[in-house]
Structures are given as C-alpha cells and as structure tokens.
Amino acid sequence: xxxxxxxxxxxxxxxxxxxxxxxxxxxxxxxxxxxxxxxxxxxxxxxxxxxxxxx
Numbered sequence: 001x002x003x004x005x006x007x008x009x010x011x012x013x014x015x016x017x018x019x020x021x022x023x024x025x026x027x028x029x030x031x032x033x034x035x036x037x038x039x040x041x042x043x044x045x046x047x048x049x050x051x052x053x054x055x
Contacts, residue, residue, distance in 0.1 A: 007046050015045045 016022040016034070019041060024033040031039075 007043075011046060011049075012042060015042045015049075018045070 012031075013022060013025065016025050019038065021034055021038050025031055027033050034042075
C-alpha cells in the first residue's frame with residue numbers, strides 16, 4: 001500500500017526552488033537526487049510556513 005504524502009508536490013517544489021535545489025529534482029532521479037540534509041531543510045521550511053498560517 002502506497003503511503004500518501006502530507007506535503008503537496010506544489011509546496012515541495014516551491015520550497016525546493018526557494019532553496020535552490022529544484023534543478024536537481026527535475027533531473028532523472030527526481031527527489032532521489034536531493035540530499036537528506038536538504039530534504040530536512042525542506043521539511044523545516046514547510047513547518048515554518050504551517051506555523052505562520054495557523055497564527
């Protein structure tokens with residue numbers, strides 16, 4: 001059974017662009033090209049955005 005992501009693809013791509021790694025995502029390996037550290041930074045940024053929106 002596939003696991004559904006909590007973060008939309010649009011939000012992930014938007015944050016990847018902001019962090020300057022979107023070109024890596026668009027390559028053949030997709031998100032597999034992005035380091036785990038950078039993925040952690042994307043999650044951190046998404047949490048910041050969510051916290052701003054709930055205030």
